[in-house]
Amino acid sequence: xxxxxxxxxxxxxxWYNELVVKADLAExxxxxxxxxxxxxxxxxxxxxxxxxDRMFKETGHQNAYFPLFVPKSLFEAEEKNAEGFAKExxxxxxYRLQNDPDNPGKLRVDPEAKLEEELVVRPTSEAIIWNTYxxxxxxxRDLPLLINQWANVVRWEMRTRLFLRTAEFLWQEGHTAxxxxxxxxxxxxxxxxxxxxxxxxxxxxxxxKGLKTESERFAGAVETYCIEALMQDGKALQAGTxxxxxxxxxxxxxxxxxxxEGKQDHVWATSWGVSTRLxxxxxxxxxxxxxxxxxxxxxxxxxxxxxxxxTDEQFDEVSEVANTIMSDLRAxxxxxxxxxxxTFRPGAKxxxxxxxxxxxxxxxxxxxxxxxxxxxxxxxxxxxxxxALDALAExxxxxxxxxxxxxxxxASDFRAEHTTKVDTFEEFKDVLEKTGGFIxxxxxxxxxTEDKIKEITKATIRCIPEDSVEESGVCVFSGKPSNRRVLFxxxx
Amino acid sequence: xxxxxxxxxxxxxxWYNELVVKADLAExxxxxxxxxxxxxxxxxxxxxxxxxDRMFKETGHQNAYFPLFVPKSLFEAEEKNAEGFAKExxxxxxYRLQNDPDNPGKLRVDPEAKLEEELVVRPTSEAIIWNTYxxxxxxxRDLPLLINQWANVVRWEMRTRLFLRTAEFLWQEGHTAxxxxxxxxxxxxxxxxxxxxxxxxxxxxxxxKGLKTESERFAGAVETYCIEALMQDGKALQAGTxxxxxxxxxxxxxxxxxxxEGKQDHVWATSWGVSTRLxxxxxxxxxxxxxxxxxxxxxxxxxxxxxxxxTDEQFDEVSEVANTIMSDLRAxxxxxxxxxxxTFRPGAKxxxxxxxxxxxxxxxxxxxxxxxxxxxxxxxxxxxxxxALDALAExxxxxxxxxxxxxxxxASDFRAEHTTKVDTFEEFKDVLEKTGGFIxxxxxxxxxTEDKIKEITKATIRCIPEDSVEESGVCVFSGKPSNRRVLFxxxx
Numbered sequence: 001x002x003x004x005x006x007x008x009x010x011x012x013x014x015w016y017n018e019l020v021v022k023a024d025l026a027e028x029x030x031x032x033x034x035x036x037x038x039x040x041x042x043x044x045x046x047x048x049x050x051x052x053d054r055m056f057k058e059t060g061h062q063n064a065y066f067p068l069f070v071p072k073s074l075f076e077a078e079e080k081n082a083e084g085f086a087k088e089x090x091x092x093x094x095y096r097l098q099n100d101p102d103n104p105g106k107l108r109v110d111p112e113a114k115l116e117e118e119l120v121v122r123p124t125s126e127a128i129i130w131n132t133y134x135x136x137x138x139x140x141r142d143l144p145l146l147i148n149q150w151a152n153v154v155r156w157e158m159r160t161r162l163f164l165r166t167a168e169f170l171w172q173e174g175h176t177a178x179x180x181x182x183x184x185x186x187x188x189x190x191x192x193x194x195x196x197x198x199x200x201x202x203x204x205x206x207x208x209k210g211l212k213t214e215s216e217r218f219a220g221a222v223e224t225y226c227i228e229a230l231m232q233d234g235k236a237l238q239a240g241t242x243x244x245x246x247x248x249x250x251x252x253x254x255x256x257x258x259x260x261e262g263k264q265d266h267v268w269a270t271s272w273g274v275s276t277r278l279x280x281x282x283x284x285x286x287x288x289x290x291x292x293x294x295x296x297x298x299x300x301x302x303x304x305x306x307x308x309x310x311t312d313e314q315f316d317e318v319s320e321v322a323n324t325i326m327s328d329l330r331a332x333x334x335x336x337x338x339x340x341x342x343t344f345r346p347g348a349k350x351x352x353x354x355x356x357x358x359x360x361x362x363x364x365x366x367x368x369x370x371x372x373x374x375x376x377x378x379x380x381x382x383x384x385x386x387x388a389l390d391a392l393a394e395x396x397x398x399x400x401x402x403x404x405x406x407x408x409x410x411a412s413d414f415r416a417e418h419t420t421k422v423d424t425f426e427e428f429k430d431v432l433e434k435t436g437g438f439i440x441x442x443x444x445x446x447x448x449t450e451d452k453i454k455e456i457t458k459a460t461i462r463c464i465p466e467d468s469v470e471e472s473g474v475c476v477f478s479g480k481p482s483n484r485r486v487l488f489x490x491x492x
Numbered sequence: 493x494x495x496x497x498x499x500x501x502x503x504x505x506x507w508y509n510e511l512v513v514k515a516d517l518a519e520x521x522x523x524x525x526x527x528x529x530x531x532x533x534x535x536x537x538x539x540x541x542x543x544x545d546r547m548f549k550e551t552g553h554q555n556a557y558f559p560l561f562v563p564k565s566l567f568e569a570e571e572k573n574a575e576g577f578a579k580e581x582x583x584x585x586x587y588r589l590q591n592d593p594d595n596p597g598k599l600r601v602d603p604e605a606k607l608e609e610e611l612v613v614r615p616t617s618e619a620i621i622w623n624t625y626x627x628x629x630x631x632x633r634d635l636p637l638l639i640n641q642w643a644n645v646v647r648w649e650m651r652t653r654l655f656l657r658t659a660e661f662l663w664q665e666g667h668t669a670x671x672x673x674x675x676x677x678x679x680x681x682x683x684x685x686x687x688x689x690x691x692x693x694x695x696x697x698x699x700x701k702g703l704k705t706e707s708e709r710f711a712g713a714v715e716t717y718c719i720e721a722l723m724q725d726g727k728a729l730q731a732g733t734x735x736x737x738x739x740x741x742x743x744x745x746x747x748x749x750x751x752x753e754g755k756q757d758h759v760w761a762t763s764w765g766v767s768t769r770l771x772x773x774x775x776x777x778x779x780x781x782x783x784x785x786x787x788x789x790x791x792x793x794x795x796x797x798x799x800x801x802x803t804d805e806q807f808d809e810v811s812e813v814a815n816t817i818m819s820d821l822r823a824x825x826x827x828x829x830x831x832x833x834x835t836f837r838p839g840a841k842x843x844x845x846x847x848x849x850x851x852x853x854x855x856x857x858x859x860x861x862x863x864x865x866x867x868x869x870x871x872x873x874x875x876x877x878x879x880a881l882d883a884l885a886e887x888x889x890x891x892x893x894x895x896x897x898x899x900x901x902x903a904s905d906f907r908a909e910h911t912t913k914v915d916t917f918e919e920f921k922d923v924l925e926k927t928g929g930f931i932x933x934x935x936x937x938x939x940x941t942e943d944k945i946k947e948i949t950k951a952t953i954r955c956i957p958e959d960s961v962e963e964s965g966v967c968v969f970s971g972k973p974s975n976r977r978v979l980f981x982x983x984x
Binding site: 027029030031034035036037038039042043045046062063064065066067068069070071072074075076079082086087088089090091092093094095096097098105106107109118119120121128131132135141147151152154156168170343 | 519521522523526527528529530531534535537538554555556557558559560561562563564566567568571574578579580581582583584585586587588589590597598599601610611612613620623624627633639643644646648660662835
């Protein structure tokens with residue numbers, strides 16, 4: 001397999017697809033729209049999971065696990081949610097296969113083993129969880145209920161792309177119940193903040209926090225908070241959402257509590273999730289024409305050491321130095337791998353680690369042994385320097401922070417360059433066509449205008465940014481009055 | 493809800509079911525045979541996962557993720573595996589619901605959205621994984637391939653019990669590929685050893701390692717290694733299995749590699765797994781009539797502190813001491829929770845922590861403040877002692893090891909008392925009826941005898957123990973010659 005990637009400028013979409021496969025992150029499977037997450041890709045996802053899980057627990061949440069299947073009668077209960085997901089759900093109708101009498105050696109569905117009630121493979125778990133919460137919540141003492149689930153979900157998408165849109169994906173979904181509306185809103189906002197902190201500080205991806213418009217809201221939500229990131233091709237990617245669900249699910253599943261004062265009321269709910277889609281955001285924010293670029297926080301190996309040698313004796317000497325470096329780096333909590341495979345040459349190793357985005361590469365050869373130095377190469381800048389052995393651990397430790405910060409800054413600068421305020425629809429279309437990116441424009445607040453803009457330009461309102469300032473203006477499309485700009489973009 | 497448990501001696505099965513629910517471990521869901529794992533139960537499972545995951549990685553395995561669905565044509569490919577699972581698999585036949593014209597507000601399967609090929613919800617992943625490995629393995633350089641997956645699987649069991657047998661369960665499944673038969677066998681044995689180490693040293697559950705007989709083997713395996721534990725009611729529980737799959741799956745999916753010498757051959761395979769069933773083993777090995785008993789290694793909270801106070805001032809004073817204790821214990825890596833809820837009295841808190849198996853309880857009251865002491869209660873022995881504050885952290889740290897070891901010893905003693913060598917079928921039936929437990933008996937090695945014994949007594953061969961010594965004798969049933977004893981029991 002050629003390791004050479006298509007260039008981004010040539011065909012961004014092709015570059016992405018090739019990179020995901022060649023960097024060993026994921027591949028398509030024999031099941032339509034479902035992916036296999038390969039060990040290297042999964043190791044990055046595990047790093048995301050560990051950090052998110054820590055953040056959820058720190059904010060008082062506990063993990064639990066709910067069934068994969070949702071009986072149709074529960075799936076239907078919250079009408080908008082059902083309507084939103086009915087068109088893309090996998091349905092289990094039978095519970096047994098049998099030998100196919102017409103095709104020896106083949107199996108077929110056993111017509112006798114039809115389920116009385118069909119089971120929907122969860123596209124999201126509000127229905128099954130709220131049906132469970134009904135038994136868990138009686139009194140204000142049972143609230144708040146702060147639960148998260150790590151799970152797989154299935155949405156039968158017609159056009160799929162690795163990580164970005166797959167029929168099955170991995171995610172976490174938080175589901176909380178509260179005694180008051182205000183507390184639930186605070187929770188939904190808190191979790192959107194957790195997501196933005198995670199994206200910015202851990203993944204080095206700058207995001208814009210805001211509220212979705214009505215037409216972009218989660219099916220069944222009163223408000224949807226989100227974080228929106230900008231990819232290198234000028235398209236936006238929704239990286240996480242947090243929903244204030246009001247009393248919709250509590251009413252659909254009749255979940256009431258008795259307050260301190262003895263009054264009965266339906267509880268207030270939130271749900272929030274991020275998924276393996278974040279892998280797509282990660283790739284499309286930082287990577288380049290040479291392959292993946294990983295922020296140190298997410299790199300399965302932060303440093304790789306490649307030995308350069310001709311003789312066995314040289315190999316032994318280099319390995320001795322490599323071992324010392326590894327102990328020093330591990331003592332500083334830096335993950336490091338010694339690539340001492342004998343089946344590959346240094347050049348092939350360099351190419352692989354570059355493609356897989358290892359943040360730092362240390363090469364040690366006979367010259368280095370003489371001089372007490374190593375060659376240190378940064379993946380993000382593709383720069384090299386010679387570093388004295390006795391300064392190495394400290395330099396590497398410093399670079400972990402530097403690279404993390406530089407990647408964030410680079411992405412922030414890119415976003416700043418690709419965020420445009422426009423005041424006319426001509427400008428709007430012009431910017432979209434020429435540079436893409438985020439567009440801040442006035443909008444009259446109607447679904448109708450939003451739909452028409454989408455129809456004409458394919459751009460959607462990504463969110464009403466949290467930090468947008470009041471400013472009077474007129475809608476770029478309708479000319480009607482508006483008091484704040486909203487964020488438009490074409491989106492993944 | 494009454495917190496009072498049925499006694500084990502009265503009705504063991506009822507005791508188990510009540511305990512699982514009342515200790516907040518799991519409950520039945522609205523989906524037939526599927527459980528909800530509640531936060532407290534899930535926290536224990538997370539501890540198991542973390543330790544197993546560490547052990548897998550230490551032995552060179554990486555995690556990955558494969559699709560939930562197996563297309564029918566792949567499911568069929570390995571004949572014995574297909575035959576073994578066909579009778580209990582959930583089948584997805586449609587990918588969309590639509591409004592039901594006959595029932596306003598209801599949905600039905602959209603007859604137009606029938607899948608061309610049915611998808612089986614994975615009961616195990618050999619088929620989908622080996623179909624993937626075909627693309628990953630070309631040369632000896634690609635071997636060994638050592639991969640594990642944490643996932644949910646579905647087996648449509650007719651009679652289900654929380655944790656022990658559920659339609660959906662959580663597990664890990666390792667799937668490895670090797671260049672030689674010997675290496676694959678070594679791997680299967682290694683992983684069975686990992687499981688036995690985990691069960692004994694981490695869960696404090698003594699297990700017997702051995703080989704399954706042909707009739708108890710995994711569908712598609714050449715050999716199945718297993719670990720078998722003994723529950724308090726004298727029934728055995730299979731706690732983990734590791735399969736040597738020979739070249740069966742490699743042949744079914746045509747996975748070949750080129751050796752160093754340039755020869756092509758099918759690769760050799762293993763698979764191995766443990767599941768949330770381990771929660772059942774944990775409960776039934778250690779718990780008592782008062783509720784759950786947890787080994788310190790698996791306790792979400794190893795220590796709980798309960799304040800005893802009448803006035804706010806006393807509460808503040810007790811809390812100050814509690815805070816100091818918590819810092820001291822956490823510095824020793826002991827997890828501790830301060831149960832300062834004001835909505836419950838100390839007696840109710842004691843009862844809850846006893847039911848939930850917290851290994852150590854510290855109570856601090858005004859008297860203790862005066863004397864510089866606390867009351868320390870062990871959950872496993874239900875004993876209490878007064879401990880000086882300045883010795884507390886060390887005493888607690890010591891008890892963590894003591895309790896872990898004592899639980900293992902208690903379970904080992906129980907097993908020793910309930911393991912009987914028998915030489916006649918009368919004795920065999922007698923032991924089964926009176927005390928149950930493990931029975932070591934001679935067997936003639938035929939399926940026929942095994943089946944008949946099962947038919948008459950409900951006991952099965954749990955395994956041919958790894959450490960069984962050669963010893964000539966005659967089969968307890970047929971009287972035919974035998975050269976080693978095998979392990980019989982009634983089993984979960």
